[in-house]
Amino acid sequence: MTQVETNWAGNHTYRARVERVQSLEQVQQVVAASPRVRALGSRHSFTDLTDTTDETGAGGVLVSLADLPTTVEVDAGTRTARVTGRAAYGEVATRLQAEGWALANLASLPHISVAGAVATGTHGSGVENGSLATAVAALEVVGPDGEIRRVARGDADFEGSVVALGALGVVTAVTLDIEPTYDVRQDVFTDLGWQSLAEHVDTITSSAYSVSLFTRWTDAGIDQVWLKSRVGDGATEPPRELFGALAATSTMHMLEGGETAAVTQQGGVPGAWLDRLPHFRMDFTPSRGEELQSEYLLPREHTLEAVTRLRALAEVMAPVLMVTELRTVAADSHWLSSSYGHDVVGVHFTWVRDVERVYAVLPLIEDALLPLGARPHWGKCFVAGAAQLEPLYPRIGDFRDLRRRVDPEVKFGNAFLDRVIG
Ligand SMILES: Cc1cc2nc3c(=O)[nH]c(=O)nc-3n(C[C@H](O)[C@H](O)[C@H](O)COP(=O)(O)OP(=O)(O)OC[C@H]3O[C@@H](n4cnc5c(N)ncnc54)[C@H](O)[C@@H]3O)c2cc1C
The missing domain is CATH 3.30.70.2530 (Alpha-Beta Plaits)
Known part of the structure; x- marks a missing residue:
């Protein structure tokens, strides 16, 4: 019997077959052998972002690294820690703390995978704190041919490779900057x-x-x-x-x-x-979430204008809104980052889990916020497509070029990427 597998919120059922690999070699074999394949992290994203399906609905393979052991290797000299691909922040943090080390920031929930979080530009808060992707010093990625390549800070492709939405391969290890606890x-x-x-x-x-x-x-x-x-x-x-x-x-x-x-x-x-x-x-x-989430990140100087526009939507949002959270994220240089080139404020919405009613409100929010330069969080619910997102990401063309070069057969593609990256 095929097991039905869903994301954490339970609002997306993966069409792809989930393959729980038992070794690094098996990751390489599965990727090399599959025409459509993507990485499955800790399932905390809210849409079809992670799935492998394309517009025709044809399925593929979702590689889960959940059965591989988590390792955290500290290099005190370079003040970095190399962590395995499926590691969750909570586990990494506990091990770093035991050795007297720390990360600069964390998201709201410790159960999220490091590779999945940085792939979508996940962030915490703080005017001086960049998104979690800014702590990445290097990535090890299984490419379409099954070979592992390393991309490190300073390499030409690096700033296109960290916030990459799973489009460049399966990340098997992430090297993170650390500091004393x-x-x-x-x-x-x-x-x-x-x-x-x-x-x-x-x-x-x-x-x-x-x-x-x-x-x-x-x-x-x-x-x-x-x-x-x-x-x-x-x-x-x-x-x-x-x-x-x-x-x-x-x-x-x-x-x-x-x-x-x-x-x-x-x-x-x-x-x-x-x-x-x-x-x-x-x-x-947390048990499976009875919620949906959306978030829009816009230049900080427009915070009060965004507040005014959203207050005008208060009544429309109220029946589906649990809470909004405003946070700040410092600018970075990752091409697909929602804080690329700007210090931003993130306007996050925790919604009730009512897909139809939430998606009826999102266009109103986007009409209000996108003209202010707001970029949707890649891992949460939004409706904007490639045409609206294109002007918000000055380096999106470079990302498409990188993707064509790394993955010419579009093995790591899916319907989500077709819609939002093009
Ligand atoms: C309760 C909750 C709290 C949250 N809090 C925050 C928050 O504080 N701040 C914030 O910014 N976001 C937050 N998020 C959003 C969350 O961080 C993102 O959706 C993130 O992408 C989740 O990563 P994941 O591995 O769980 O998701 P998945 O859906 O498993 O993966 C997300 C993406 O990452 C890719 N990916 C995963 N693993 C790999 C890998 N090994 N190699 C290559 N690509 C990979 C997938 O292919 C997919 O494209 C929250 C979400 C939830 C449910």
């Missing part, structure tokens, strides 16, 4: 008015190492502000007062009625970076 405290403030945000937006988004603003776009304003501040070594203390927002007196979940046991410790208690930077605890394993 550090501690972080997390402080939550509630009820920041829209006026305070308008007057102090840059101060607020810069008021800690990593800042998240949560809202449901009601007149009440920003419901919660989460500040994650590095402690020690002359790091600046978080503010005691945040433009009228009050320090929370108990643990807060960003979703109304959410399980507070799932979130990382708040209340200003210092703890290791890996226990504070993600919103959710490592040891809390």
Whole structure:
């Protein structure tokens, strides 16, 4: 009996056959032998991005590296760690911490795979922090012929190869920049008015190492502000007062009625970076998600205009919106990165899992945000196609050239890439 396999949110059933490889050699064999093949990560993307199907609906093979052991090899000299392709950030972080090392940033959930996260430009927050792809020093990739090639920072193809949507092959190892371990405290403030945000937006988004603003776009304003501040070594203390927002007196979940046991410790208690930077605890394993997500990243100078435009859509969004999170990401030079060339603000939406109603709202959001230069998060739900995305990515033509050179038979292609890259 064929097992039905879905993504984490359960809204996409993979048409491709999932092949759980048992060795690196088997990855190479499967890739070389398959006419259509892509890598399956930890399944946290929300669309057909990962699948192998093309417009004809013909299936292929999804290579899962989940059965391969995770290894984390630290090189203290170069301050890098080489991690295996299917490694999840949580596991990598735990092993780095045990050896006294750290990563500069993490996404909200530690269970996401490193290779899958960097492939889609996944990010945390912080005005000085680039997306997770900016920590990548090198990749090892199985190309269409089954051969492994290494692409490292400084190589001509590197900036097209990291945020690559799985289109250039199966990544079997990622080398990440590391730094000595550090501690972080997390402080939550509630009820920041829209006026305070308008007057102090840059101060607020810069008021800690990593800042998240949560809202449901009601007149009440920003419901919660989460500040994650590095402690020690002359790091600046978080503010005691945040433009009228009050320090929370108990643990807060960003979703109304959410399980507070799932979130990382708040209340200003210092703890290791890996226990504070993600919103959710490592040891809390979320079940299959009853949600969809979208996110649009636009130049930071347009933050307040984006807020105004989205507030005008508050009523339309309300029936399907669980929460919006605003974060910042520093500019980088990865061709397909949503923060390519600009410091950006990410406007993230957690939706109820109602595909039809969510996809009815997305065109309105895109009409409001794309003219501001907003790029959709590759791993989340959006409707824009290649024609709308083309002007937003100055290096997209170079990416197409790279893809043609690396994968002339389009072995790693799929319907998603046909729609959004062309
Ligand atoms: C609960 C939740 C929280 C999230 N939080 C954040 C967040 O804080 N910030 C943020 O920016 N995003 C966030 N995301 C989005 C998520 O990080 C992206 O969707 C990411 O791509 C997921 O990677 P994955 O491996 O789980 O996904 P998959 O769907 O398995 O893979 C995604 C893409 O990566 C490719 N890929 C995976 N593994 C490899 C490999 N070994 N080699 C080559 N390509 C590969 C796949 O082919 C596919 O194209 C979140 C998602 C969820 C469900």
